[in-house]
Amino acid sequence: MPPRKHKNKKKHHQHQAQQQQQASPMQSSNKSSPTKMEGNIESCDSTSKQLPFRIEKSTVLGRYVVANRDLKAGELLITEEPLAIGPCVSADAVCLGCYMPVELQSAQYRCSVCKWPMCGPQCRGLHQPTGHTAQECELLRTQKLGEALEAIRDKPDLVKNYYELILIVRIFLIKQNAPEIYAEILQMESHSELRKSNTELWQYYEQNVVQRLQRDWGMAALTVDEIHTICGILDVNCFEIGQNSAKARCLYRSAFLLAHDCCPNTAHTDDPQSYAIILRTSRAIRKDEGITLSYAYTLQGTLKRREFMHAGKLFWCCCQRCADPKELGTDCSALLCPKCKSGSVRSVEPLNQSAAWSCDRCDYTLKSTEIVKLLDTINMNLENIDAHNIPGLEGFLKKYERVLGPNHYLLLSAKYSLCQIYGRIEGYLLHTMPLENVEKKENYCRHFLSIINVLEPGLTRLRGLILYELHGAIMMRSQRLMMTGGINEAEFKRNIKEVIKCLQESRDILLLEPIGSSEHEMGAAAAGALAEMGVK
Numbered sequence: 260m261p262p263r264k265h266k267n268k269k270k271h272h273q274h275q276a277q278q279q280q281q282a283s284p285m286q287s288s289n290k291s292s293p294t295k296m297e298g299n300i301e302s303c304d305s306t307s308k309q310l311p312f313r314i315e316k317s318t319v320l321g322r323y324v325v326a327n328r329d330l331k332a333g334e335l336l337i338t339e340e341p342l343a344i345g346p347c348v349s350a351d352a353v354c355l356g357c358y359m360p361v362e363l364q365s366a367q368y369r370c371s372v373c374k375w376p377m378c379g380p381q382c383r384g385l386h387q388p389t390g391h392t393a394q395e396c397e398l399l400r401t402q403k404l405g406e407a408l409e410a411i412r413d414k415p416d417l418v419k420n421y422y423e424l425i426l427i428v429r430i431f432l433i434k435q436n437a438p439e440i441y442a443e444i445l446q447m448e449s450h451s452e453l454r455k456s457n458t459e460l461w462q463y464y465e466q467n468v469v470q471r472l473q474r475d476w477g478m479a480a481l482t483v484d485e486i487h488t489i490c491g492i493l494d495v496n497c498f499e500i501g502q503n504s505a506k507a508r509c510l511y512r513s514a515f516l517l518a519h520d521c522c523p524n525t526a527h528t529d530d531p532q533s534y535a536i537i538l539r540t541s542r543a544i545r546k547d548e549g550i551t552l553s554y555a556y557t558l559q560g561t562l563k564r565r566e567f568m569h570a571g572k573l574f575w576c577c578c579q580r581c582a583d584p585k586e587l588g589t590d591c592s593a594l595l596c597p598k599c600k601s602g603s604v605r606s607v608e609p610l611n612q613s614a615a616w617s618c619d620r621c622d623y624t625l626k627s628t629e630i631v632k633l634l635d636t637i638n639m640n641l642e643n644i645d646a647h648n649i650p651g652l653e654g655f656l657k658k659y660e661r662v663l664g665p666n667h668y669l670l671l672s673a674k675y676s677l678c679q680i681y682g683r684i685e686g687y688l689l690h691t692m693p694l695e696n697v698e699k700k701e702n703y704c705r706h707f708l709s710i711i712n713v714l715e716p717g718l719t720r721l722r723g724l725i726l727y728e729l730h731g732a733i734m735m736r737s738q739r740l741m742m743t744g745g746i747n748e749a750e751f752k753r754n755i756k757e758v759i760k761c762l763q764e765s766r767d768i769l770l771l772e773p774i775g776s777s778e779h780e781m782g783a784a785a786a787g788a789l790a791e792m793g794v795k
């Protein structure tokens with residue numbers, strides 16, 4: 260049983276922020292702290308009423324966060340640096356200092372002391388608390404773990420496992436050097452009892468983490484129970500973060516308290532320099548309403564999201580989206596009925612993972628295990644297509660539009676990739692692309708946006724990114740049609756108004772992203788395009 264991720268905001272064909280920056284067609288050239296928590300989470304008493312949020316407790320959710328007053332969209336709720344940071348569980352090799360990808364080949368630079376691969380001798384995370392500390396280096400050196408990693412470099416599963424252990428080692432070092440922070444970490448939910456009752460999961464950790472740490476990594480000072488507890492805490496509470504190809508997982512002092520919802524009312528990002536989490540409301544929240552974030556991928560069906568959360572977080576989500584067979588009206592899990600060809604096949608009881616799926620027009624039914632198999636196969640086909648392969652992705656759509664419902668999340672994932680690459684890559688640049696492809700880009704953007712407007716409404720990164728893509732496609736189509744007489748001036752002006760709206764919204768969302776992130780750059784490009792048009 261592989262260990263599970265908490266939340267990965269960027270996945271192949273899903274939340275890819277961007278490839279290279281695309282200049283707005285509105286632009287003439289190709290221009291392309293300290294911690295701060297706005298609501299003091301420890302103040303749960305009545306004197307904290309004016310603070311944005313408070314902690315409450317329920318038998319179902321455990322501790323969770325509630326609004327103390329009406330909150331507007333875009334309000335900053337939490338910004339805090341990590342208590343602990345380390346490589347992700349299922350990530351490929353990364354630099355222990357800055358979490359950028361590294362190779363394991365012998366030509367890769369290695370730490371001169373412990374021999375672990377690093378990005379280079381000038382890595383900004385060398386001897387920094389958020390990176391490769393002197394204590395960690397000494398521990399890895401003493402146990403000859405750099406050499407051990409070198410010896411297993413052709414065994415990807417073992418390599419991943421080595422990287423998984425790093426954050427546990429770091430928590431061991433926190434225990435030794437900063438016991439007050441260790442005590443804070445231990446306050447987090449580990450779900451140890453539930454994990455223990457899952458033999459497969461417990462065995463995985465026993466063999467691959469506990470025994471390896473105690474036997475090969477010199478961690479005899481940590482007890483078996485302690486290691487299992489830390490593993491539980493990390494699985495349940497870690498955030499996966501990273502900008503511009505860096506990837507890490509972090510524990511934060513208070514952001515972990517937010518309950519999950521598959522249609523959350525906050526959005527978060529992270530600072531590429533400090534790894535601080537920055538959490539804002541994505542839409543207006545009423546006083547006393549729960550403040551939520553999503554632990555799962557938004558663009559995934561109920562069956563998969565619930566399974567993902569149950570495996571890693573040990574709870575079955577029962578939110579409004581999960582309870583609705585049509586997922587808040589998006590119908591993004593429905594399949595086309597292969598029997599009558601006109602009905603849609605959905606779970607008859609979405610809060611029951613093993614419930615059958617049936618057609619709404621005929622008597623066709625399928626077991627949920629068959630659905631899982633089918634979705635895994637289609638997902639694997641999608642994952643095997645390079646995200647820059649336009650004919651491959653178009654072929655995927657053509658093939659599976661006959662199997663999956665029109666709004667199915669796997670079709671939308673492919674469309675999202677296409678939205679991002681039409682207009683960007685050699686042979687498909689926006690100014691030279693045939694009108695047909697410009698229109699395809701626009702249609703995919705509109706379709707994707709219509710679903711994301713429901714599942715991730717408001718000030719969310721995905722909306723900001725897709726609105727930017729949409730403005731380019733509308734602008735290019737309008738210019739082309741205007742030149743050939745395909746539209747009149749009034750229509751052209753209407754289109755320009757829509758372009759401006761897309762740019763304004765995209766700018767307002769993406770400039771909330773931290774400076775130095777590719778999303779922020781795109782927000783700046785949107786702002787630049789508006790400035791060139793003389794629009795605020």
Ligand SMILES: C[S@@+](CC[C@H](N)C(=O)[O-])C[C@H]1O[C@@H](n2cnc3c(N)ncnc32)[C@H](O)[C@@H]1O
Pocket residue numbers: 319320321322323446447448450495496515516517518519520572573574575576577578
């Ligand atoms: C990151 S922790 C959140 C803080 C936790 N409630 C606590 O008291 O420490 C995640 C855990 O909170 C609970 N939880 C969060 N969202 C939930 C939801 N929508 N439904 C049920 N349980 C939830 C689950 O026990 C989950 O494993």
